[in-house]
Amino acid sequence: MSGERVSVQVNGIAVQIVSGSSVAAAIAWLGVPSRRSVSGQWRAPLCGMGVCFECRVSIDGVAQQRACMVPVREGMQVRTDD
Amino acid sequence: MSHYDLIVVGAGIIGAACADCASAEGMKVAVVEPGSVGGGSTASSMGHLVALDGLPAELALAKYSMELWQSLADLPQAQYHRCGTLWLAADDADLARIPAKLARLAAGGVVAQAVDAASLRGLEPQLVSGLAGGVLVPDDGAVYPPAVAMHLIERACQRGAVLYHERVVRLEAGGVLLHDRSRLHGAVLVATGCALAELLPELPLQPRKGHLVITDRYPGLIRHQLLQMGYADSAHGEVDSSVAFNVQPRPGGQLLIGSSRENRSTTREVSMPMVQRMLQRAFEFLPGLRPLQALRIWTGLRPVSVDGLPYLGRVPDRPGVWVAAGHEGLGITTSLGSARLLVDQLLGREPAIDPRPYDPARVAA
């Protein structure tokens, strides 16, 4: 239901976001990039639809999840690269 | 222009190593390769450098070759990773084989130490509990073979070797006939791996298909190459198909998972039932693999000789023709030593290790 907000933790920081949003959106609300490339560059989503794999983060302890394909859930723990 | 001291047929890791070694000795070398350098079995391989002790002659060649690999340890594109191998004893039967294994490795000059059950998880936290023990071989490692093959060919070419993007259709007296009907003249070294029968049908060579799965990056999850104690049995076994646990951590954190062997498969198609068997075996040792993301599955063909040891030396009844092929799953490890052995024999020098176990003449006997 639109308008309802959900609280997720991104890198230990609580982010409130509209229910149904993607984890990628929650990360963007925090203003941080999602991953470091193999040579250490910061990256953020490119395609928004699960094809580019730039949005990979750890969700509830499971690594390498595409954040743009996962809807937020109350209490979710998200960790980006540091 | 078409006369050479040595014509190397095939630019996989074996041919590339031979071309590099021969050119370093001042020989005028031609390399003939129809595809890309390191693009055959070399490209599909795991790239492990393992002191495999299934047979004494296998261990001797591996040990000799791994000493030579040290000279390439700093080559960036080789991605050399001295991860060591942790052999795993699943049960008491495996455990009972450890003393003999340690003795074989010691006799071969390979540093190794027994690891008791309690210490296993300290070395490798992801291992399933309840394993009986293991053996740590700290000097084993892994490389990225196609880049090494390309580097060796480049090095040879810098010394004047010539790379022909061509196919040898026939061996002839004094040289080879190429597909474009031209000829090259000189001693010939056949290093064509699984395609050996096309030029040397008298040397039995069977392709043995294997599967590999590579995961996304999980840095630090697995620290050593892991092999189950029975791996060599699979490598030297005669059954139609077998799997043996083998996981290699790549430098970037990807995990390379093997191994499977099939004698009767004639295609390169991925067999999902075979992949399933292989992964089921892997889960027995590393249950933590299950949630990891697999990116790619591929197959490769191992060239298998009459007895699992490569053919390295003069080909009987073919003057001027030599062979370096049939390395099963140890081709990367033994490539540099094979090349040195071959070139020593070509130049009439005493090889560093006994060449007789690899003599192609053994086939006729």
Add this chain to the structure above:
Amino acid sequence: MTERYDVLVVGAGPAGLSAARAAAGHGARVGLIDAQARGGGQVWRHDVVRAEASSVPRALTRVIARARVEFLAQTQVVAAARGILLVEDTRGARSLQTAAVILATGARELVLPFPGWTLPGVTGAGGLQALAKQGWPLAGKRVVIAGSGPLLLAAAASARSHGAQVLGIHEQASAAAVLRFAGGLWRWPSKASQALRLRAQLAGIRYRCSSVVLRALGDDRVRAIELDGPGGRQQTECDQLAVGYGLLPNLELPQALGCDLENDGAHPQVRTDDRQCTSVTGVFAAGEICGIGGRDAAVVEGAIAGHAAVGEVSALQALQRRRQHQRAFAAHLQRYFALDSRVLALAEPETLVCRCEDVPLHALDGHLDARSAKLATRCGMGACQGRICGSALAAMGRFPRGDLRPPFFPARLATLGDTNFPADFNPGGVSP
């Protein structure tokens, strides 16, 4: 665990939803597979922020809601063989058996490399629209839209309706081409009215033709872009750059199943007959994978495929006439938005081409074919398996795109290791 269906539809965008409805209408047991949590694909993507904006037509959601179609959400096809799809969802993996498969895997965007394209804040044009709809913060952000095609307008409208300040839309095609495209829209009234609506929504936003983004500038994210247009070069500060050069059919699954492709459009597409049947018996295809043609073509083709897949041909003739009309739009679209060669040459030697493995363009020099380049440089070996770099390199004329082998998307090892495959499961093969 194996479940049996009469029809499995892969992709729940306009084509897939339409196909599922048609097939289910005849009483078939239909499974509708999509990797997203909700149906709609890209065109009808649910907007979490502006939920009042209509997305999927009610008629289609009703069919699913009444359980006549089983919607398998957050489900990916990992491997496929004749009549069997191995799928993975959030909890596990299953083998699904089916008499017929309808492929409606849609399109992705063509993003071409240029200096700075890897900076955070640079997205596709459709990419930005997708991100906006999934809750991405855009309010107050300065956004530049660039690339090619009508999608740029839709992306700009989406951005604006989510509160962004759209600084401009930069189309690489010439003004003459765009005018001729617009001038021909009268033949498709729904598209003409859509275009007029977009024009109204975009009032006050500069729309420039023959205009290309040369580079994105910034340290840890995009801060400014450099544009090249008829007026010369200029730099513009911005917070987001949304750049896309048209759409590409997602062909991995059709190719793996052995479907023949054809080259009628700007990019390879699946060849079908007038019943949306591919070259493989029992495999149908509909929508963008048959050629980039937009939502209306996808809906009618999906319907044709849905009826044909269950052997019901009575409704087909009328649908086929509509299809022909919509496919003519696809040709019209392709004609006027062809890519100028300069957008294919924006990358500099140091520009990364493979984002997954950080491979620069110059590393690919000297390699004769895609495979040897890949082996030497690792280009294409990363998680996206060449979807981004391989598509770009194919469009740039460097290397053609190769086949993708299973897994078609990354899959859990448990999916591959805990599933019981029948002994004759032959992925991608039609013949054993």
